[in-house]
Structures are given as C-alpha cells and as structure tokens.
Amino acid sequence: MTFCISIFKPMGNHFKKYFLILLPACLGVLSVFVFANIFLDIFGLFGFRENARVYGEERFSKYLMSFYYVPQHFEGMILGPSLSANLDPEPFPDENYFNASIMGARMNNIFSLATNILENNGKITKAIVCIHPYVTNDQGAEYTDFMQPDTYWKAFGSVNLLRVYGLGLIRGFDLWPKKYPKGQYKPNGSNQFESLFRVEDVPGRIAEEVTKVKASDFDIGANQRLAFKKLLALLQQKEIQTFVYFHPVPLPIYQAYQDQLHEFWKDILTGAEPSKDDLFSFHNFNTSDFSFFSGDESNYIDHGHLSKKGQKILMEEIHNQWDPME
Amino acid sequence: MFLIFFSIGFNYLISKRIFPGQKKTLIIGISINLLLLIFFKYADFIIYNLNFIPDLSLGYLNLILPLGISFYTFQQIAYLVDSYKGTKKEKSIFSYGLFVSFFPQLIAGPIVHHSEMMGQFRDSNLTKVNFDNLARGFFIFMMGLAKKIVIADSFAVIANKGYANITSLGSAEAWATSLAYSLQLYFDFSGYSAMAIGLGLLFNIRLPQNFNSPYKSLSIKEFWRNWHMTLSRFLRDYVYIPLGGNKKGNFRTSVNLMVTFLLGGIWHGAGWTFVFWGFLHGFALVVHRYWIKLGMNMSKIPALLLTFFFVNITWVFFRADSWNTSIQMLHRMFNSVPKMDNFYLVSNFYDLPVWIAGVILLFVPNAIEMGRRLQPTFFYLMLNVLLFLLNVIYLNSIVKNDFLYFDF
Numbered sequence: 001m002t003f004c005i006s007i008f009k010p011m012g013n014h015f016k017k018y019f020l021i022l023l024p025a026c027l028g029v030l031s032v033f034v035f036a037n038i039f040l041d042i043f044g045l046f047g048f049r050e051n052a053r054v055y056g057e058e059r060f061s062k063y064l065m066s067f068y069y070v071p072q073h074f075e076g077m078i079l080g081p082s083l084s085a086n087l088d089p090e091p092f093p094d095e096n097y098f099n100a101s102i103m104g105a106r107m108n109n110i111f112s113l114a115t116n117i118l119e120n121n122g123k124i125t126k127a128i129v130c131i132h133p134y135v136t137n138d139q140g141a142e143y144t145d146f147m148q149p150d151t152y153w154k155a156f157g158s159v160n161l162l163r164v165y166g167l168g169l170i171r172g173f174d175l176w177p178k179k180y181p182k183g184q185y186k187p188n189g190s191n192q193f194e195s196l197f198r199v200e201d202v203p204g205r206i207a208e209e210v211t212k213v214k215a216s217d218f219d220i221g222a223n224q225r226l227a228f229k230k231l232l233a234l235l236q237q238k239e240i241q242t243f244v245y246f247h248p249v250p251l252p253i254y255q256a257y258q259d260q261l262h263e264f265w266k267d268i269l270t271g272a273e274p275s276k277d278d279l280f281s282f283h284n285f286n287t288s289d290f291s292f293f294s295g296d297e298s299n300y301i302d303h304g305h306l307s308k309k310g311q312k313i314l315m316e317e318i319h320n321q322w323d324p325m326e
Numbered sequence: 327m328f329l330i331f332f333s334i335g336f337n338y339l340i341s342k343r344i345f346p347g348q349k350k351t352l353i354i355g356i357s358i359n360l361l362l363l364i365f366f367k368y369a370d371f372i373i374y375n376l377n378f379i380p381d382l383s384l385g386y387l388n389l390i391l392p393l394g395i396s397f398y399t400f401q402q403i404a405y406l407v408d409s410y411k412g413t414k415k416e417k418s419i420f421s422y423g424l425f426v427s428f429f430p431q432l433i434a435g436p437i438v439h440h441s442e443m444m445g446q447f448r449d450s451n452l453t454k455v456n457f458d459n460l461a462r463g464f465f466i467f468m469m470g471l472a473k474k475i476v477i478a479d480s481f482a483v484i485a486n487k488g489y490a491n492i493t494s495l496g497s498a499e500a501w502a503t504s505l506a507y508s509l510q511l512y513f514d515f516s517g518y519s520a521m522a523i524g525l526g527l528l529f530n531i532r533l534p535q536n537f538n539s540p541y542k543s544l545s546i547k548e549f550w551r552n553w554h555m556t557l558s559r560f561l562r563d564y565v566y567i568p569l570g571g572n573k574k575g576n577f578r579t580s581v582n583l584m585v586t587f588l589l590g591g592i593w594h595g596a597g598w599t600f601v602f603w604g605f606l607h608g609f610a611l612v613v614h615r616y617w618i619k620l621g622m623n624m625s626k627i628p629a630l631l632l633t634f635f636f637v638n639i640t641w642v643f644f645r646a647d648s649w650n651t652s653i654q655m656l657h658r659m660f661n662s663v664p665k666m667d668n669f670y671l672v673s674n675f676y677d678l679p680v681w682i683a684g685v686i687l688l689f690v691p692n693a694i695e696m697g698r699r700l701q702p703t704f705f706y707l708m709l710n711v712l713l714f715l716l717n718v719i720y721l722n723s724i725v726k727n728d729f730l731y732f733d734f
Contacts, residue, residue, distance in 0.1 A: 014702040015458040015460070015702050016457040017702065018461055019460050020457075022461065026711050029711050033715060033719075060724075154722060157722060158722045159719060159720060159723035
C-alpha cells in the first residue's frame with residue numbers, strides 16, 4: 001500500500017511567499033465578490049435598487065425581497081399559492097400591490113413570507129389572501145429552508161444567488177424563451193406563467209381532475225390550520241385590511257364536490273372567527289352565484305389556474321366585493 | 327465525550343499490562359473495546375434478530391451512535407495487538423490521547439497506526455511553521471471540502487430523492503439513483519479524508535492516504551487497494567493475516583477473505599444489508615483470485631466497467647434502508663419498469679456543470695496527487711483562491727448534507 005503523502009517534496013522558501021500571498025488573496029477575492037453582490041442588490045435588499053424583480057428561484061427571491069424591497073415599495077400584497085401567483089394587481093388603481101404568492105405554497109410558507117414583510121416596518125396596509133384546500137393540506141407540504149431568517153445571508157453570495165444571476169441573464173437576453181420567457185415575472189411580483197402551464201384540452205383536464213380528487217384533499221392539516229390562525233393574528237396585530245377569498249374552482253369540480261367545498265370553507269371561517277373584525281373580509285367564490293365565471297372554461301388554463309381573462313374578471317370581482325368594506 | 331475519555335484511559339492502562347505472551351490481557355482488552363462498540367452500535371440489531379424468537383419481544387434501546395466510535399475503537403484495538411507483538415508503547419497518557427483523538431481524523435478516519443503517528447507527535451519540528459505543509463495542507467483541505475460540499479452534495483440530491491421514492495422510479499431513474507449514490511459516497515468520503523489529511527498537514531502531521539482514485543480500478547482487488555485504504559490495511563493486518571492470510575491453501579484463503587469482508591460489512595453498519603454487501607465483496611475477491619489463478623485476462627475498458635458496475639450494484643445494499651428496498655431498487659434497475667407519472671428524479675439541471683465536473687474528476691489526478699504536485703506558481707495560487715471562493719459560496723448556500731461516514 002502506497003502512502004503518497006509521505007513523499008511530498010519540500011520547496012523551501014518559495015512556499016513562504018506563496019502562502020503569504022494566498023491568504024490575503026483569498027480574503028480579497030471574497031470581499032470583492034461580496035461587495036459586488038451588495039452593489040448589484042438584485043433583491044433590493046440593501047436599498048440600492050428601486051426596481052428589483054424576480055428572475056427565478058422564486059421562494060428564495062421573494063423571501064429576500066420581503067426583507068426590504070416589498071415592505072418599502074408597496075402598500076398591498078397578494079398572498080397565496082400558484083392559483084393566485086399569476087394575478088396581476090395592476091388593475092387595482094388606487095393601491096400599489098405586490099404579488100407575493102409562491103408556486104406550491106402552503107399556509108406555513110405564506111405565513112413565513114407575510115411575517116417577514118410585516119415585521120420589516122413597511123408601508124403595507126392591505127392584503128389579499130387566496131385560500132384553496134391545497135393551501136391548507138399537509139400532504140406533500142414542503143418545509144423549505146428558504147423561508148427562514150438565515151436566508152438573508154445567502155444574498156451576500158451563494159449558489160442560490162448565482163442561479164438567480166444566471167436566470168436573470170437568460171431572461172434578460174431572451175436566451176431560452178420557451179422555458180424562461182423574458183417577461184414572466186412582472187415588477188409587481190405577478191408570475192405570468194400562462195404560456196408555460198396552459199394545457200391544450202382545458203375541459204379534458206378539468207374532467208380528469210374531477211376523477212382525481214380524494215376526500216382527504218379537503219382536510220385542513222394541523223400545521224396549516226395553526227399557520228392560518230397565526231397569519232390572521234399577525235394581520236390583525238399589524239392592522240392590515242385583509243380580503244380572504246376562496247379561489248373559484250372550475251364548475252365541474254364544484255358540482256362534483258360541492259358539499260366538501262362548502263364544509264371546507266365553513267371550517268376556514270370557524271377557524272378565523274376570533275380574528276373577525278372590521279379589518280377582515282371573507283369571500284367564497286365557490287357558490288352558484290359565481291357559476292357564470294367557473295362554468296366558463298376560457299377563464300382557466302388547466303384544472304384551476306386562471307387565464308388572463310379569468311384573472312381580470314376575478315381581480316374586478318375582488319375589487320367590487322371589497323369596496324363596501326372600505 | 328465521556329465514552330472517548332473512558333476508552334482512551336482504559337486502553338492506555340491495559341496496554342501497560344500487555345506484553346508478548348500475555349494473551350489473556352489482550353483478549354480482555356479487545357473484548358471490552360468490542361463490547362462497547364457492540365453495545366452502542368449493534369444492540370438494536372441484535373435485539374431485532376432476537377425478536378424473531380417466538381414469544382420474545384424486547385424493546386429497542388435507540389441509542390445515539392457516538393461520533394467516530396468505529397474508528398477510534400479499531401485504532402485502539404490495533405494498538406493493543408501491537409503492544410502484544412512487543413512494539414514500543416506510549417509512556418504518556420497525553421501523547422496516547424493525542425494519537426487517538428487527533429481531531430482531523432477522529433470522526434471518520436483515516437484509521438491511523440500508532441507507529442506512523444507517534445514519531446510525528448514527538449518530532450521537534452512539529453511546532454515550527456512549515457509553509458510547504460501549510461500551502462499543501464490548505465490546498466488539499468480546500469479540494470476535499472469542494473469534493474464534499476460541491477460535488478457529493480449535488481449527487482446526494484438525486485440519490486436521496488431516488489431512494490426516498492423507489493416505487494416511483496423507472497429503470498432509467500433507478501440506474502441514475504444508484505450511480506448518483508456511488509459518486510456521492512466516493513466524493514463524500516474521499517472529500518472528508520482529504521480534508522483530514524489537509525488539516526493534518528496544517529499541523530505538520532502527515533496522515534495516511536485513504537483513497538487513490540478507486541473507480542479507476544481494473545479489478546475488485548485493485549478497488550480494495552484504493553478504497554478506504556486504511557480500513558483495508560487494518561482488516562488485512564488484524565483480521566486476514568492472523569486468520570492465516572493466503573498461507574494455508576486455496577480453500578482456507580477463500581474462507582479468510584470471506585470472513586474478513588463479512589466483518590468489514592458489519593463494521594460499516596448494523597444490518598443484514600451491510601453483511602450481505604460484505605459477503606458480495608468477499609465473494610467477488612474469491613472469484614477474482616480463481617480468475618487470476620486460471621490465467622484469464624480481460625482488457626482494460628471491460629475490466630474497468632465490470633469493476634465499477636459491480637461496486638455500483640453492491641452499493642445498493644449499502645445505501646438502502648432495508649432488504650426489501652434493496653431488492654426493489656435492483657428489480658427496477660434490471661427490469662424494464664416505467665416511472666410513475668408526475669415523478670421527476672431530476673427537477674432541474676442547475677447542477678449539470680457540477681455533475682459533469684464530478685465525472686471528469688474521477689479520471690484526473692485526485693486531491694492528494696494534486697497536493698503533491700502543487701508548486702508555488704500563479705496557476706496554483708489562482709486555483710486555490712477559486713477553490714476557497716467556491717467553498718465559501720457553497721457553505722453559504724442551501725444545498726447541504728451531513729458527512730456519510732459520520733454514521734459509521
């Protein structure tokens with residue numbers, strides 16, 4: 001057996017010079033890298049950037065934007081999963097909203113993000129919260145490391161940050177438009193993913209989903225229930241005017257699971273009771289009154305996500321439903 | 327901490343009473359070391375097997391495995407055996423304690439030999455600043471760290487996801503999972519060993535090499551000369567040779583090889599899958615021995631592929647958490663099975679450059695060889711600075727996994 005380490009040949013004084021240059025060189029290069037990241041301030045975290053936006057690594061990016069950029073530049077926020085991620089708040093004329101929805105988010109993720117936004121003493125006064133059984137179900141929930149205060153330090157230099165730079169370049173120069181379209185994320189956080197997610201046969205996809213839904217999909221998980229309670233308490237404590245809405249599912253799904261959907265919403269309202277006051281408005285879009293919307297398949301791009309047309313109508317509805325409260 | 331202090335104190339004291347011819351004391355010493363190891367590492371495995379006896383239902387102890395217990399137990403057993411053989415003993419308990427607990431290699435090796443360490447600890451140049459060692463040590467440490475946190479952890483994402491979702495894997499995904507684990511394990515463990523060697527050099531201590539590009543091996547025998555070399559050395563010197571080695575005829579040599587590798591298997595983990603993994607390697611070595619005896623030969627590339635794929639397949643037993651899981655994985659690897667809808671083993675290709683770098687690194691000089699070649703030039707300076715930056719970036723990122731060999 002050969003132990004190669006024992007045949008290192010000493011090189012005398014050359015190594016002294018080499019090593020004495022090596023250490024400052026390491027620290028110097030590291031400092032340059034860190035200062036470059038601070039200067040670029042891609043998440044608007046250090047206050048150097050007025051126009052930060054998401055390029056990719058959505059959870060990471062939106063969480064870092066929630067430290068400074070969102071609380072300092074926006075008056076309202078939209079919270080939810082992918083179902084609300086593509087809602088474009090631009091039509092809300094009087095308020096400057098940021099869509100902080102995250103793909104695949106559960107209530108615990110939403111709570112982490114909202115906490116960070118509201119704890120950073122910003123201008124936020126309004127919130128729209130999207131509810132759906134997916135958001136409150138514990139099955140398959142990811143407890144991501146991204147939504148923790150430690151993530152702040154990753155903005156000084158990390159693989160996650162480098163990926164965002166890479167995606168920024170790909171989108172900026174439109175290098176891979178089919179996978180990473182240039183304008184997918186708007187400056188207000190809205191994720192315009194319709195072209196990526198749209199299925200060809202929307203009615204077929206909805207019909208397929210009707211057969212796939214299970215009774216357990218409507219269960220509210222203990223962790224998510226607790227997170228929702230905490231979210232409402234936080235919004236109340238910070239005096240945020242909040243509109244909580246039940247995302248409209250396509251009519252065939254509604255008709256097949258009407259009772260479960262009503263029970264689910266009743267359960268949500270019961271859990272929210274202690275927080276009910278003037279600040280909160282709850283609205284269920286899964287009623288027969290709203291079937292003009294949920295029955296029109298052109299409002300959807302698949303079994304739940306909304307098309308541009310659907311988003312526009314829903315945003316108007318939210319605006320109309322919320323007006324009386326103001 | 328108490329356990330390692332006890333272990334050091336006990337072995338130091340009993341070694342004082344071990345001399346050539348005093349077999350009883352040696353047996354007591356080895357037995358107490360093994361009992362401690364068995365208690366902490368194998369108690370639940372023994373209980374699991376005892377519970378197969380009808381009407382017996384013993385509760386598990388669920389003990390936490392003390393860090394590095396397998397490594398420092400083996401190291402000290404070797405010291406006791408050497409004392410029995412009459413080699414020079416350590417006079418000071420502090421020197422002995424330093425030999426056992428020298429922190430770079432304490433928790434995951436290399437398993438060091440008393441004779442190769444104590445002289446270095448006593449060397450008057452030990453406390454002198456040696457820039458040659460500092461430069462090489464820093465470079466090797468950075469290489470090892472990069473192997474672990476950049477490459478091994480990137481392959482770990484695939485391996486962990488695959489093994490956590492075996493029933494969703496198709497044949498291609500099953501192969502990808504097993505290959506990812508083979509690469510993860512190599513870069514993880516050899517990375518740790520390189521870090522230990524690098525750290526040792528920073529303190530003017532030269533630790534033995536533990537890996538020498540094992541996946542370039544052309545036979546299973548060569549593989550075991552290059553994989554976890556210090557464990558192979560321990561098993562050879564303290565199990566295989568005392569059993570008679572290859573001096574007692576063909577059949578006995580085969581038995582000795584099998585016993586040695588069964589022990590090697592159980593050393594790695596308390597489970598039948600580890601025993602079977604050891605059996606497979608022992609069996610392969612026996613087959614290889616007969617193959618050579620018959621004068622048969624194989625050209626380089628088929629030999630390399632055969633060795634690598636054999637090792638890769640046997641790692642399935644090493645990694646899977648149960649017998650059933652291993653069988654399921656192998657079933658998927660060797661039968662045409664479609665993957666489950668909506669399951670993606672690889673959800674993005676962000677790590678593609680790292681995967682490519684990992685495969686390339688298998689075929690270029692390893693960290694120790696590169697450390698040996700290091701010259702005080704601008705090229706190496708830049709390489710070292712970039713490695714440092716890369717490591718800091720990865721340490722500050724959310725792609726982390728524990729060292730695999732901490733579990734052993």
